Amino acid sequence: xxxxxxxxxxYGKTVAVQDLTFTVRPGIVTGFLGPNGAGKSTxxxxxxxLDKPTAGTALVQGKPYHELDHxxxxxxxxxxxxxxxxxxxxxxxxxxxxxxxxxxKSRVAEVLRLVGLSEVAGKPAGGxxxxxxxxLGLAGALLGDPPVLxxxxxxxxxxxxxxxxxxxxxxxxxxxxxxxxVSSHLLAEMAQTAEHLVVIGRGKLISDSTTQDFVERASExxxxxxxxxxxxxxxxxIANGFxxxxxxxxxxxxxxxxxGASSDAVGKLAGANAITLFELxxxxxxxxxxxxxxxxxxxxYHGEGVDQVMGGAL
Ligand SMILES: Nc1ncnc2c1ncn2[C@@H]1O[C@H](COP(=O)(O)OP(=O)(O)O)[C@@H](O)[C@H]1O
Ligand SMILES: [Mg+2]
Numbered sequence: 001x002x003x004x005x006x007x008x009x010x011y012g013k014t015v016a017v018q019d020l021t022f023t024v025r026p027g028i029v030t031g032f033l034g035p036n037g038a039g040k041s042t043x044x045x046x047x048x049x050l051d052k053p054t055a056g057t058a059l060v061q062g063k064p065y066h067e068l069d070h071x072x073x074x075x076x077x078x079x080x081x082x083x084x085x086x087x088x089x090x091x092x093x094x095x096x097x098x099x100x101x102x103x104x105k106s107r108v109a110e111v112l113r114l115v116g117l118s119e120v121a122g123k124p125a126g127g128x129x130x131x132x133x134x135x136l137g138l139a140g141a142l143l144g145d146p147p148v149l150x151x152x153x154x155x156x157x158x159x160x161x162x163x164x165x166x167x168x169x170x171x172x173x174x175x176x177x178x179x180x181x182v183s184s185h186l187l188a189e190m191a192q193t194a195e196h197l198v199v200i201g202r203g204k205l206i207s208d209s210t211t212q213d214f215v216e217r218a219s220e221x222x223x224x225x226x227x228x229x230x231x232x233x234x235x236x237x238i239a240n241g242f243x244x245x246x247x248x249x250x251x252x253x254x255x256x257x258x259x260g261a262s263s264d265a266v267g268k269l270a271g272a273n274a275i276t277l278f279e280l281x282x283x284x285x286x287x288x289x290x291x292x293x294x295x296x297x298x299x300x301y302h303g304e305g306v307d308q309v310m311g312g313a314l
Contacts, residue, residue, distance in 0.1 A: 001023065001024065001025060001026060001059075001060075001061060001062070001148070001179055002023065002024040002047060002058070002059070002060055002148060002179060002181060003023050003024075003057075003058070003059045003062075004020050004021055004022055004023070004043070004047075004056065004057070004058050004059075005021050005056055005057045005058075005059075006019050006020070006021055006055060006056035006057070007019070007020040007021070007043065007046060007053055007055075007056035007057065007058055008020070008053060008054045008055040008056050009039070009042050009043075009046060009051065009053055009054050009203075010054045015202075015203050016039045016042040016203055017039040017042050017043050017046070017053075017203045018039075018202075018203040018204045019055075019056070019204070019205075020039075020043060020056070020200065020203075020204075020205055021056075021205070022198050022205065022208045024179055024181045024198075025179065025196070026147065026174075026177055026178060026179040027174060027175075027177055027178075027179075028174050028180070028194075028195040028196055029170050029171055029174045029180045029182060029193055029194045029195055029196075030179075030180065030181050030182070030194055030195070030196045030197070030198060031182060031183075031184060031190035031193060031194030031196070031197045031198070031211065032044075032181055032182065032183040032184070032198050032200070033183070033184055033185070033187060033190050033197055033198065033199045033200070033291075033295075034183075034185065034199060034200040034201055034206075034295055035185050035201065035292070035295050036185055037202075038185075038200045038201055038202060038203065038295065039200055039202070039203040040152065040153075040183040040185075040200065041079070041152055041183070042203075043058075043200075044077070044079065044150050044152050044181075044183065045079070046058050047060060047065065047075075047150060047181075048065055048075065048077055048079075048150065049064070049065030049066045049071075060074060060075050060148055061074055061075075061147065061148060070101075070102075070144065071101075072097075072101040072103065072143060072144035072146065073101075073103070073144035073145065073146055074144070074146050074147065074148060075146050075147075075148040075149070075150065076140070076141030076142055076143070076144060076146040076148070076149050076150070077141055077149070077150040077151070077152075078134070078137040078138055078140070078141045078150070078151045078152065078154055079150075079152045080137075080152075086124060086125065086126025087124050087126060088124065088125055089121065089122050089123055089124055089125060090112065090117055090120065090121050090122075090123070090125050090128075090136050090139070091108060091109075091112065091121040091122060093125055093136065093140075094108045094111065094112065094136075094139060094140060094143060095108050097140055097143055098143055101143070101144060103143055103144055107143055107144075107145070108143070109121075111139040111140075111142045111143055112139055114139065114142060115135040115136070115138050115139045115142075115169075116135060117132065117135050117136060117139060120132065130157050130158060130162075131158055131159065131161075131162035131165075134154055134158065134162070134166065137154075138151075138154070138166075138169065142173075146178075147177070147178050147179060148178065148179040148181075149173060149178055149179065149180050149181070150181050150182075151170065151180075151181070151182040151183070152183050153183055153184055153185070154166050154170075154182060155167075155184065155186075155189060163189065167189075167192065167193045170182055170193060171193070174195075182194065187218070187291040190211070191211055191215055194211050195210065195211055196209070196210055196211060197209065197210070197211045197214045199214065199294070199295065200295075201294070201295035206294060206295060207294075218291055218294065221260070221261070221262065221282055221283070222257050222258060222259045222260065222261065222282075222283050223257070223258045223261050223262065223263045223266050223280060223281065223282050223283065224247060224255050224256070224257055224258075224279060224280075224281040224283055225255060225256045225257075225258060225266060225270075225277065225279060225280055225281075226253065226254070226255045226256075226277070226278040226279035227270070227275055227276060227277050227278055227279075228276055228278065229275050229276060230254055230255075230256065232273075232275060233256065233270060233275050233277075234256055236269060236270075236273055236275070237256070237258060237266070237269065240269060242258050242259075242261055242265075242266070243258065243259040243260060243261075244256050244257070244258055244259075245257050245259070255279065257283070262282070263280050263281070263282045266280060267280050
């Protein structure tokens with residue numbers, strides 16, 4: 001379990017993380033989602049005791065990181081996969097980590113097998129592909145067999161096969177009962193990996209819910225309507241409280257877009273008023289588009305914007 005309470009980090013005038021309060025539970029993958037610069041890495045560094053909070057607390061298994069008796073056996077992390085000594089083999093790198101953390105040497109071969117690096121364990125890590133480096137990073141995080149795991153953008157730059165592998169791997173770690181927090185700036189990727197999503201923008205919490213709930217809220221539905229009685233339809237929609245705008249795609253073929261409405265509701269209204277419809281088409285906003293709108297505005301317009309975005313889109 002990871003518990004954040006009012007966690008805040010300022011760098012001079014920059015507020016990187018602002019009053020974050022949320023809990024990461026064991027047994028599921030929790031996605032930590034936000035655009036670049038949102039404060040994900042800073043939050044993770046504070047959880048790992050690498051950065052001191054300006055205010056608030058971050059607890060891992062009930063304690064601040066620096067009070068943990070066996071940090072590597074409590075929390076494993078992959079923050080930056082490229083820090084390995086280039087001439088050192090994967091095996092030597094892990095053996096050195098194990099030795100300096102009082103972890104039995106036998107664990108090295110185990111984690112190499114877990115991440116599928118046994119066959120290249122003796123080769124210099126400097127020659128590893130990005131995918132292999134990421135696996136070595138995962139092996140390092142797992143060395144102490146910790147119940148809590150943090151991964152900062154682990155799929156960045158990986159090919160689809162590597163992404164799929166990491167996704168399954170994280171899900172397996174969570175299924176073993178571990179607490180797994182994984183950050184990303186890509187909603188589509190997180191939606192497929194995480195069961196729960198904590199979303200931040202400009203250092204502030206935007207949403208903390210199941211992935212399904214967030215996706216449903218983000219992908220607000222609208223309906224496209226064409227009719228030979230479009231003006232009449234439009235005034236009826238407005239009179240009934242629907243939000244209507246011109247579709248504007250094809251001037252020869254005027255259409256209306258009714259936001260936040262189902263095709264059932266619009267169809268019923270048309271039927272009750274004997275209006276002929278040529279088209280009644282539900283449109284799903286692209287998920288990534290909705291996410292950009294929600295967190296992108298949060299980036300642009302300070303705190304107020306976040307609230308507006310929340311009020312508008314959520
Ligand atoms: N060491 C630092 N010194 C000054 N500003 C920083 C430092 N680390 C991060 N920041 C700033 O804090 C904000 C959040 O950054 P970061 O946590 O890296 O976001 P993310 O990981 O979500 O992309 C950014 O505005 C970034 O420029
Ligand atoms: Mg980051």
